[in-house]
Amino acid sequence: MPEKEQGSFQAASNNVNFPEQEQSILEFWKKNDIYKRSLEQRSDQQRYVFFEGPPTANGKPHPGHCLTRAIKDLFPRYKTMQGFLCERKAGWDTHGLPVEVEVCKELGIHSKEDIEAYGVEPFIQKCQSSVWQYMQQWEQLTERLGFWVDLNKAYVTYHQSYVESVWWSLKSFFDRGLLYQGHKIIWWWAQGGTALSAGEVGQGYRTVKDPSVYVKFPLLDRENTSLLVWTTTPWTLPSNQFAAVNEDIQYATVYDAEQDHYLVFAADLVEKIATKMKRELEVKSTCSGKELVGLRYQPPFDYFYKTDGEKTGKLKSGETEPLAWRITSADFVTTDSGTGAVHEAPAFGEVDYELLVSEQARFEPGQGPDLICPVGPNGKFTNEVPDFEGQWVKDADKALTKKLKEENKLYLLEQYEHEYPFCWRADEDPLIQYPRRSWFVKTTEYKDKMLANNQEINWLPEHIKDGRFGNFLGSNVDWALSRERYWGTPLPIWVCQSTGQMEAVGSYDELLAKPGLTGTEVWDKAKAANPDLVDDLKVHKPYIDAITYDSPFESGARMNRVSEVIDCWYDSGAMPFAQWGYPHQGEEDFKQQFPADFISEALDQTRGWFYSQLAISTLLFSDDPEVKLPHPFENCIVLGLMLAEGHVCVKCQHRHMSTVKKCEKCGGKVQRKTEKMSKRLRNYSAPNEIFDTFGADALRWYFFANQPPWTSIIYSSRAIKESIPQFLLRLWNVYSFFVQYANIDGFDPSSVSNPQQLSAESLGSGKGYRPVEQRSELDRWIISELNRTTKTIVERMDNYDNYVACTTLSAFVDSLSNWYVRRSRDRFWAEDKEDTDKLDAYWTLLECLAATCKLAAPFVPFVTESIWQNLTGAFGADANTINSVHLCDYPHPDESKIDEALSRQMNLLREIASLGLSARMNEKLKVRQPLSGMTVVLNDPTDQAWLETHDALLKKELNVQEISYTTDAGDFVTYQVVPNFKLLGPRVGKLMPKVKAAFGAADGKAMLESLSLSGTATLEVEGESIELTADDVEVRLKANEGWAASQGTEAVVVLATELTPELIRGGLARDLVRLIQDYRKERDLERTDRIVLTVQTDSDDLKQAIQENKEYITSETLTAQLLDTSADGGGVEKEIGELKIQLDIEVAGHTSGGA
């Protein structure tokens, strides 16, 4: 932690503990209500609307939630700093099966019967309280991550106001005919009398053998001809309604001589079936499936056919058509197995049922075919199938098959091995697909509007729009809304017990106002008995079910609520209005905060929250002329999945918790492996562990800066740790450097006006401040870079591209650290505290740090806050002033300060420095060894004059005495001219390869001379002369062998490698300085201590080196007095290469100036 020392700023440790620091920042935010202040500041500004997708509260938060919460925090923070008002209302998803399951586990019960036996009332009460079980963990994570969201005002899906909003929307649908009853085919456990969820079904698959039957469906209009139909569930044959073929498949009519009968089935399968029948099947003709559609047939059983066989209905097109027992087309039919003709019993198959629904849709309402279902919920045939009445359907397979055989309708019978689901609780009970009455929202009627709405949404990544989400919308089916469960929003529909007519209720008050109402006393009693009961429960089962009233449809009859609750996805999808209780209350809030500017969740929400919101909103608001597309959200970042990193032994598969090289068990090699996050494998660390070890900023920065958010993100503490030095630590080091020297020099910025913002303008009043234009080039350069960076970041963030924004910011901090500060160190060490150049350096660095803080604040809110407070703390702000970077305005780029030419030139300079180092490296000439000279050969002389003014810088960086520039250094380099493909390509077209060859053969130097003299050059290709300008040619230099040279894209750098004795002595002097500095450190000298230095050596070279470089040595090491003694003195023995040397240091005094 910073300790107070003399100077304007608190000392910044260069061994910072981020997690500890973050804790104190959290306290500061809390104590001063910074989040609230950040909103109050913008109270009259334009809104930026954010919707929080409600997490399910009754489960522990895991690392994936850190990512969503980090992204959800980033953009609201950014927009707030930009001046928008962005309120962030939290929300919790509280209903649904997962909650019931959790409570059942606790109670040790399973089935619905168990729940009924336990009592719905206490069960619901347990559900309600169970929801909040992990709330503390959620709130802790939210806060620790720095996710600013209003937890106190959170919306909760079980709250009465929320439920009533949902009711209102459902009433609207009901009244508009968009909410209807139909059938849903579900996996049904007949013996237990309950449906199973997808997850439960998935657990129970087993490989079993079932009969596979090929049945003849005699075609009515074709004599002695049958469609050959295949099924593995003979028990569904009595319920047959259609036979389906694929329009695009070819069908053959074959002749079976043995039976003297014609059969129609897929042409591709003739051979296969002939083999199975062990007989010849002669193909008489073929046709496409399309030609078969519409043909009528006689079903194998006539339980329904005998009465309804001739029934027809009126199509929407005006024609009439038989209701059933005809061939239809379905594209799910394939020739992979069976016959290419599929038996359809819509009651017992989901796709079959969809086929029925689409058939029904062709007819006028009420005219289409009804569902045939002669099987009871107990899985036994009803009296509609008298021959098999009371038989369990699976058991009836045999008898049915026998009957078919007797009636000569069975063509082939075999056994078929496949995966089939059984009940996971009673594993002898096979499940069957079975229709249940269910409520649907007619989303298909608004499909086109949903698609249009989708088109207006800005999806990130873009392919979601027309890919995953668009496709999902395109194949939209009506939303099966109801659930036969307990803990959920009750479906607000009451039925007349006498007429069966229904009406929807839009609010609790509306219900209470119904005539002859009774039943509210059930709730009143419960509440009286237990005053702690949450009032919201009164709109839930079982209390709401007790409420009945007089039927408006028939006098004397009563209205009872239907028993179902609704899908909890509907709850969350209703949040855009239900979070405010709209329209019963919160109208103002809703109008102001709809639609959302921004939402974000992970990819798994495509069919979840993204869809439920869009569907509900489209059905509810699309007809309102005031609601414009898109709604309910405009920008949506779809996050990738989060993966973990395992450490697995190649040999024995033993798992390790962290990166180790050798297996603990067998000593084998341990490899990193990207895999799914798994609680069981424990292949990830808890978020808290990350927070405690590396800090929330580290985690956030890792998420934001390492990949675009929609790719899958690997959550590994190793990777998170590695991301720290790149940015956080580098920024901290620059900051700590600044504070260190500002304090030494007593740099005092307190005269600045408006220190709360520390903007470039406000700094102008500072003491010793000079406008940027008057400062040195390095200062102008970094300020230019700062503004360039700001421009890019704002541009990218406005496009929701946090990744490139981070990359850009990181590159700037790198420039600041590794070029600006590095090149400016001398200036900070300058003796004269009032030196203009020195003050310029401080003001420049201060401006850069302040701006970087503000730029980075939304990404890494903790470290920026800490730096900011110390930077601004220097301005003599009193204790009552609240300084927070999060109350600042986001920087705007000042384009007038962007100097593109300077930027290019500085890059060139950096490249040359880099090339110089590279050449030194190749020649093994360490930087401490001075060299006499260096020649720079430029591709392009444009910036030569500029570079020449920076000789001093390069000389120092590369330790050379002279630098010369040339564009003509034939000895060192070869000129290669290459075509500018981008320009010449379109011009010469197919000649390009020849042109390229001609370039290769041409005399590059001559061509360049011609270009520089006349501005043009001519190239002869295939008898054509091609006129070239300078733009058409790119010059590349290639360093020749035998020189200490390095080549880059813009230049070649050649070093003079001869070492004169004098140069060698210069090197010795530098070696000596290094030794002295080391020794000073060893002796724990203050960096400002002046010394008396004693050097004793036998080497004449070294003695001469000291003599020649006395000035340099003493000033570098703050030596007040240099004693050269040949007598044996005290001190330590050191070595420079082979040379022995004895050093001694005494402190001579203290200087308050820079080193």
Add this chain to the structure above:
RNA sequence: GGUCGUGUAGCUCAGUUGGUUAGAGCGCGUCGCUGAUAACGACGAGGUCCCAAGUUCGAAUCUUGGCACGACCA
């Protein structure tokens, strides 16, 4: 089986309307710097840009078809 996505260095990933020398970080190796120092820098090795065909003067990039992996759906 369908839809979508992904495939680039040992690992994790960039690669901006197609332009001939494909980049970063980490890791590895070599070295440098030495009062920002438990920091920092330079250099190096490492690539059939999944495969094939096509379009084009020119393809990591566009088209088609495969293959592999992943997600969702069935």
